[in-house]
Amino acid sequence: MLINISIEKAEKILADQNIEPKTVDVPILDSLDHILAEDIKSDINMPPFDRSSLDGYALRTKDTADASAENPVTLETIDNIRAGYVSKKTVGKGQAVRIMTGAKIPKGADAIIKYEDTVFTDKSVKIFGYVKPNSGIAGAGEDIAMGDTLLGRGKTINPADIGILAILGKEKVKVYRRPKVAVISTGDELININEALKEGKIRNSNAYTIGAQVKKIGSEIKIFGICGDNVLSIKKELDSALQWGDIVITTGGVSLGDADVVKEAFEEVGGKVLFWKVNMKPGSPIAVARYKDKLLFGLSGNPAAAYVTFEKFVRPTILRLSGETEYELTKIKSTLRDEFIKVSGRDRVVRAKTYYKNGGFFTELPDKHSSGILSGLSETNSLFCVPAGTGPYKKGDRIEVELLGY
Amino acid sequence: MLINISIEKAEKILADQNIEPKTVDVPILDSLDHILAEDIKSDINMPPFDRSSLDGYALRTKDTADASAENPVTLETIDNIRAGYVSKKTVGKGQAVRIMTGAKIPKGADAIIKYEDTVFTDKSVKIFGYVKPNSGIAGAGEDIAMGDTLLGRGKTINPADIGILAILGKEKVKVYRRPKVAVISTGDELININEALKEGKIRNSNAYTIGAQVKKIGSEIKIFGICGDNVLSIKKELDSALQWGDIVITTGGVSLGDADVVKEAFEEVGGKVLFWKVNMKPGSPIAVARYKDKLLFGLSGNPAAAYVTFEKFVRPTILRLSGETEYELTKIKSTLRDEFIKVSGRDRVVRAKTYYKNGGFFTELPDKHSSGILSGLSETNSLFCVPAGTGPYKKGDRIEVELLGY
Numbered sequence: 001m002l003i004n005i006s007i008e009k010a011e012k013i014l015a016d017q018n019i020e021p022k023t024v025d026v027p028i029l030d031s032l033d034h035i036l037a038e039d040i041k042s043d044i045n046m047p048p049f050d051r052s053s054l055d056g057y058a059l060r061t062k063d064t065a066d067a068s069a070e071n072p073v074t075l076e077t078i079d080n081i082r083a084g085y086v087s088k089k090t091v092g093k094g095q096a097v098r099i100m101t102g103a104k105i106p107k108g109a110d111a112i113i114k115y116e117d118t119v120f121t122d123k124s125v126k127i128f129g130y131v132k133p134n135s136g137i138a139g140a141g142e143d144i145a146m147g148d149t150l151l152g153r154g155k156t157i158n159p160a161d162i163g164i165l166a167i168l169g170k171e172k173v174k175v176y177r178r179p180k181v182a183v184i185s186t187g188d189e190l191i192n193i194n195e196a197l198k199e200g201k202i203r204n205s206n207a208y209t210i211g212a213q214v215k216k217i218g219s220e221i222k223i224f225g226i227c228g229d230n231v232l233s234i235k236k237e238l239d240s241a242l243q244w245g246d247i248v249i250t251t252g253g254v255s256l257g258d259a260d261v262v263k264e265a266f267e268e269v270g271g272k273v274l275f276w277k278v279n280m281k282p283g284s285p286i287a288v289a290r291y292k293d294k295l296l297f298g299l300s301g302n303p304a305a306a307y308v309t310f311e312k313f314v315r316p317t318i319l320r321l322s323g324e325t326e327y328e329l330t331k332i333k334s335t336l337r338d339e340f341i342k343v344s345g346r347d348r349v350v351r352a353k354t355y356y357k358n359g360g361f362f363t364e365l366p367d368k369h370s371s372g373i374l375s376g377l378s379e380t381n382s383l384f385c386v387p388a389g390t391g392p393y394k395k396g397d398r399i400e401v402e403l404l405g406y
Numbered sequence: 407m408l409i410n411i412s413i414e415k416a417e418k419i420l421a422d423q424n425i426e427p428k429t430v431d432v433p434i435l436d437s438l439d440h441i442l443a444e445d446i447k448s449d450i451n452m453p454p455f456d457r458s459s460l461d462g463y464a465l466r467t468k469d470t471a472d473a474s475a476e477n478p479v480t481l482e483t484i485d486n487i488r489a490g491y492v493s494k495k496t497v498g499k500g501q502a503v504r505i506m507t508g509a510k511i512p513k514g515a516d517a518i519i520k521y522e523d524t525v526f527t528d529k530s531v532k533i534f535g536y537v538k539p540n541s542g543i544a545g546a547g548e549d550i551a552m553g554d555t556l557l558g559r560g561k562t563i564n565p566a567d568i569g570i571l572a573i574l575g576k577e578k579v580k581v582y583r584r585p586k587v588a589v590i591s592t593g594d595e596l597i598n599i600n601e602a603l604k605e606g607k608i609r610n611s612n613a614y615t616i617g618a619q620v621k622k623i624g625s626e627i628k629i630f631g632i633c634g635d636n637v638l639s640i641k642k643e644l645d646s647a648l649q650w651g652d653i654v655i656t657t658g659g660v661s662l663g664d665a666d667v668v669k670e671a672f673e674e675v676g677g678k679v680l681f682w683k684v685n686m687k688p689g690s691p692i693a694v695a696r697y698k699d700k701l702l703f704g705l706s707g708n709p710a711a712a713y714v715t716f717e718k719f720v721r722p723t724i725l726r727l728s729g730e731t732e733y734e735l736t737k738i739k740s741t742l743r744d745e746f747i748k749v750s751g752r753d754r755v756v757r758a759k760t761y762y763k764n765g766g767f768f769t770e771l772p773d774k775h776s777s778g779i780l781s782g783l784s785e786t787n788s789l790f791c792v793p794a795g796t797g798p799y800k801k802g803d804r805i806e807v808e809l810l811g812y
Contacts, residue, residue: 163615
């Protein structure tokens with residue numbers, strides 16, 4: 001077991017866990033934002049046939065060679081076809097077929113002229129200029145060609161991809177299953193949110209903040225019970241949570257004091273502790289263990305510490321298990337709008353509010369930095385990572401910020 | 407009915423519809439990303455009492471006035487309290503109480519010193535320097551003060567907000583209900599995704615792309631049937647869709663040709679057409695109608711046109727009905743990586759791929775611009791809006807881009 005490691009080292013240990021993401025077949029609409037677990041090749045051409053991209057007339061362009069505003073050419077209309085129908089006729093010399101967008105180009109025709117550029121009756125159409133071959137025609141396979149790999153394994157599925165799957169006739173698609181995440185709260189001071197406050201007690205908020213952080217990245221969440229600060233009670237809840245979840249998160253009980261029992265409970269259920277404590281502020285007390293193909297995260301009971309360590313360590317783990325290869329937070333350059341004067345021997349992860357204005361990013365820092373503070377997190381949408389020993393930073397400094405997506 | 411209006415005018419008509427968003431009480435975890443429909447005031451202090459922010463010893467700071475490395479002060483440990491418990495003792499002269507993070511400060515004590523800075527036995531603790539009053543104490547109400555408005559009506563609820571609601575003991579919260587969105591596909595050429603292809607037919611992809619676009623912004627979606635290109639069939643489906651949905655989207659049947667029957671069907675069900683056709687490319691054929699407090703959007707059957715008009719007109723409408731005040735797409739400045747040489751008399755909405763690199767945004771344009779193209783949308787994550795008459799744009803030009811969030 002490693003103790004008191006750097007953020008980087010902790011990230012590396014987690015990235016090296018090498019747990020194979022699981023796959024699942026889901027209806028295509030449910031695959032939104034999931035990672036594709038198969039290559040999608042096209043077995044069709046799209047359009048499947050040469051089709052009209054206009055409402056107008058299908059004609060032979062050579063019939064229009066001499067057409068002009070002064071000397072229009074009049075063609076006989078021999079058929080009228082809408083999308084979904086196919087003309088049985090062949091366009092011959094001096095003939096045209098009235099055609100709607102999406103309909104198959106009739107035999108003999110080599111271009112479409114749009115309604116608006118003609119004068120027409122039920123029986124004939126006047127053309128006032130030369131029509132170029134292939135104009136107004138979307139060729140077969142122009143959009144999608146048979147055999148093309150349209151979507152690659154590993155791609156995050158967006159709405160257009162779901163349209164592509166639909167047009168290929170796929171009702172289901174193979175994606176990486178998002179891990180199920182169980183949350184357990186520990187602490188003799190905690191009561192449920194529907195209980196009345198008593199002296200010395202506070203309501204359990206961490207399970208809900210973390211639950212929502214998990215939901216935000218699309219994983220299923222289940223909030224398990226509140227445990228007292230004793231190994232037996234935590235072990236019991238861990239056993240149930242491990243039955244259900246792929247990842248178990250606990251809060252509380254991981255610092256140095258008498259009540260730091262989570263690490264012990266992780267071992268009691270058969271977990272191997274990978275590391276304990278990360279040299280960062282907030283969030284130093286964190287224990288991470290592995291049990292078979294499952295990971296257990298023991299986060300601090302302090303709201304801000306739990307929040308930050310979730311974003312730094314749990315979020316990328318959930319994303320990796322969901323098949324994501326880009327699991328890190330988006331880093332951007334921003335202009336600091338406040339000063340940050342603390343110089344620390346530990347890496348600091350400062351909660352920040354970043355916004356885009358006039359072509360650039362700007363970052364404000366909250367007034368309250370304590371790891372016990374919950375209220376300031378409401379405005380947090382980014383993290384300012386201050387490496388140990390750097391700073392102070394002054395107003396106007398260009399800094400790097402990680403966006404949380406909130 | 408207005409015909410052939412500008413994008414701006416269409417946006418204004420939609421913004422002026424003045425349909426009151428509906429509210430609903432939901433369990434707090436379900437409120438994520440919804441808009442708060444009530445002010446959240448605190449009826450508690452947080453911390454509810456002065457509490458320890460460290461694992462250590464509660465003491466009287468004046469007892470440590472003369473303490474130094476050479477002459478440590480030894481205090482008698484009279485109690486041991488953990489979070490969730492309250493000491494019945496009062497810390498007197500020369501005394502200390504062992505205390506865990508989160509536990510209430512015992513009477514008599516005015517500071518906490520952390521374990522690591524002491525030498526202790528079961529019965530006593532040695533202090534090696536002066537401890538400042540209030541150090542190690544999180545004062546009552548320091549995080550949240552009774553009476554504070556913590557979250558205001560109109561705020562988008564993030565994970566931290568859900569933690570705040572939990573700590574206040576709220577099991578449910580009032581949010582704006584997201585509108586339910588029905589999707590109808592029209593076109594004689596369309597078959598269901600589970601049907602085999604036949605000559606002249608294509609599979610229905612628009613309903614799925616649009617369904618996913620709706621899902622992405624958190625609204626409930628229901629895909630209704632495919633209608634033939636006739637008013638009666640569309641009217642029948644519209645009647646069912648209006649029973650269920652707050653917004654109905656149709657695709658196909660809105661351009662100038664024979665099969666443009668959607669607008670007529672909107673009127674048949676009692677809708678008032680607000681406008682028909684917007685002077686833009688792609689997406690010109692669009693009909694929007696109002697029926698009571700519901701809106702009907704008739705989008706083009708062309709995939710790219712439907713996609714773009716969804717983002718420009720339907721998305722902001724769904725967000726407005728969800729109580730969002732910031733319903734516009736995020737606009738950023740970007741560097742164009744390709745040239746765009748077309749100069750058009752109509753506003754153009756060009757599908758684009760934008761990425762962030764080395765401190766700035768860059769935008770690439772797809773090879774295929776036709777409004778019938780589906781495949782290129784897979785890589786689209788942004789829109790480059792080219793006002794009528796502007797351009798050409800060259801590689802390296804600074805442009806404004808709207809981010810789609812895909």
